[in-house]
Amino acid sequence: MYEAIPVKKDIFWVGANDHETDLFESLWPLPRGVSYNAYLVVGEKTALIDTVKSSSMNVLIDKIEAVIGKRPLDYLVVNHMEPDHSGSMKVLKAIYPELKIVGNAQTKGMFESFYALTDDIVVVKEGDVLDLGGHQLRFHMIPMVHWPETMVAYDLESKVLFTCDAFGGFGTLDGGIFDDEVDMGFYEDEILRYFSNIVGRYSPQVQKAIEKLKGLEIAVIAPSHGPVHRRNPAKIVALYDRWSRHVSECGAVVVYGSMYGHTQRMAEAVARAMAEEGIERIIVHDVSRSHVSYVVKDIWRFRGLVLASCTYNMTLFPPLATLLEHLRNKMLKDRLVGLCGSYTWAQSVALKSLLEFAHSGGWELVDPQVEMKSAPNRAVLEACSLLGKNMAGRLKACDGRA
Numbered sequence: 001m002y003e004a005i006p007v008k009k010d011i012f013w014v015g016a017n018d019h020e021t022d023l024f025e026s027l028w029p030l031p032r033g034v035s036y037n038a039y040l041v042v043g044e045k046t047a048l049i050d051t052v053k054s055s056s057m058n059v060l061i062d063k064i065e066a067v068i069g070k071r072p073l074d075y076l077v078v079n080h081m082e083p084d085h086s087g088s089m090k091v092l093k094a095i096y097p098e099l100k101i102v103g104n105a106q107t108k109g110m111f112e113s114f115y116a117l118t119d120d121i122v123v124v125k126e127g128d129v130l131d132l133g134g135h136q137l138r139f140h141m142i143p144m145v146h147w148p149e150t151m152v153a154y155d156l157e158s159k160v161l162f163t164c165d166a167f168g169g170f171g172t173l174d175g176g177i178f179d180d181e182v183d184m185g186f187y188e189d190e191i192l193r194y195f196s197n198i199v200g201r202y203s204p205q206v207q208k209a210i211e212k213l214k215g216l217e218i219a220v221i222a223p224s225h226g227p228v229h230r231r232n233p234a235k236i237v238a239l240y241d242r243w244s245r246h247v248s249e250c251g252a253v254v255v256y257g258s259m260y261g262h263t264q265r266m267a268e269a270v271a272r273a274m275a276e277e278g279i280e281r282i283i284v285h286d287v288s289r290s291h292v293s294y295v296v297k298d299i300w301r302f303r304g305l306v307l308a309s310c311t312y313n314m315t316l317f318p319p320l321a322t323l324l325e326h327l328r329n330k331m332l333k334d335r336l337v338g339l340c341g342s343y344t345w346a347q348s349v350a351l352k353s354l355l356e357f358a359h360s361g362g363w364e365l366v367d368p369q370v371e372m373k374s375a376p377n378r379a380v381l382e383a384c385s386l387l388g389k390n391m392a393g394r395l396k397a398c399d400g401r402a
């Protein structure tokens with residue numbers, strides 16, 4: 001079956017790799033691209049589960065034809081309307097005029113607003129079953145994972161769960177498409193970067209979805225980005241469960257904003273003290289140079305966070321302010337925070353802003369808060385070391401929770 005990869009009997013991956021988009025959602029860097037996974041289910045009737053971004057449309061159409069030849073495509077199931085998944089539906093409808101488009105009441109309005117499609121629409125609700133003859137697809141609504149209309153489709157015969165954005169991540173599928181064929185260390189990191197930046201804000205809804213789906217017997221989790229989980233579908237659900245409950249690992253992220261290196265020295269003094277106290281997992285980010293998506297990903301993973309900012313035109317250093325805006329938007333909880341601020345003529349401005357951020361997020365402060373005028377002297381460096389030592393003490397107490 002040319003390029004269409006069997007997932008289970010009569011179920012095929014017909015997705016595409018995108019190496020050309022440099023920023024996903026025009027926001028998130030894709031150093032190793034992204035895949036758009038569409039799936040074809042072939043019963044007496046045929047159904048495509050989601051499409052691909054319009055730029056990859058030809059690949060999708062070729063793969064569908066390679067599997068079903070001149071047979072018609074009977075149904076298109078739209079689990080999620082974001083255009084990286086729905087982008088080829090209008091053309092598919094033109095190629096297969098009898099195509100029936102399956103979505104829920106919310107999706108129906110988006111068919112019209114995005115693509116002016118109003119005919120041959122099948123509206124489904126929680127628990128409805130689409131009988132393809134040999135395969136039966138049951139639909140479950142998982143609103144806000146990641147848009148309000150998002151749903152999943154579960155094949156009662158093969159026990160494949162098609163989850164669209166849920167459990168997906170960045171990175172093209174480079175030969176292997178299954179979790180037992182690829183380096184899952186790389187993909188799990190990219191699934192966390194996807195989760196923390198795109199889905200993490202909706203963690204309460206992720207928890208509801210996990211609760212709703214937990215009774216299902218799942219043989220394969222087939223998301224719309226990244227690897228297909230057939231060896232260990234339970235593992236990716238367990239990771240999503242942890243991440244959406246804000247459970248962290250015992251390590252620390254130190255993020256600094258510094259123009260001339262003095263605030264960097266504060267950050268490094270804190271990091272050094274943590275290392276001396278035995279904390280092995282410490283990641284230091286220069287906020288001007290690490291893309292915010294990687295910083296957010298690491299902060300989502302580890303329990304400790306140290307923020308160090310110089311003062312810039314009477315406020316926080318702009319890239320650090322941007323990071324804080326992202327963190328506020330994601331509504332991450334339960335982190336330990338240490339703060340360092342520097343200034344030359346406006347005392348307290350940076351530190352006060354950092355404190356406001358920590359209080360507004362309800363995060364737990366680790367003392368002391370360290371403030372520096374212009375450059376670090378012995379007293380400043382000793383205070384940074386004390387902060388690192390105290391943070392390490394708190395992190396050691398969370399050992400075993402990882």
Ligand SMILES: Cc1cc2nc3c(=O)[nH]c(=O)nc-3n(C[C@H](O)[C@H](O)[C@H](O)COP(=O)(O)O)c2cc1C
Binds near residue numbers: 257261264
């Ligand atoms: C463009 C620019 C704007 C600054 N704005 C302020 C300010 O508003 N208030 C202040 O106290 N210091 C200000 N500073 C001074 C720095 O915040 C201060 O010297 C700090 O210690 C620099 O740390 P760094 O070496 O990590 O960049 C400014 C510095 C620059 C270069």
